[in-house]
Amino acid sequence: MGGGITSKGYCCNIKLSMDDYKMQSDMYVLSLGGCNMILGIQWLMILGPILWDFCELWMQFKVDDNKYIIKGINVGKS
Numbered sequence: 001m002g003g004g005i006t007s008k009g010y011c012c013n014i015k016l017s018m019d020d021y022k023m024q025s026d027m028y029v030l031s032l033g034g035c036n037m038i039l040g041i042q043w044l045m046i047l048g049p050i051l052w053d054f055c056e057l058w059m060q061f062k063v064d065d066n067k068y069i070i071k072g073i074n075v076g077k078s
Helices: 041-047
Strands: 009-018 021-029 050-053 058-063 066-071
Antiparallel strands (some): 058 066
16 A cells, blocks of 8 residues: 655755745655646645635635635536
């Protein structure tokens, strides 16, 4: 049960912005098909409480009293 993937490298202090939300973090380099980036548990843990809607593909969280909503692209939804 479960598996693993080997990182092809490690990048320090990568700056990332999603609309108004900005962050800086170290990130692993992985070969992934069909996506540009995966924001992992290390990032999710710093956010505190998160509100999710997996049907509508959005997540909401607060950082320093600022509310952020990240929306996904729902391809193939009927």
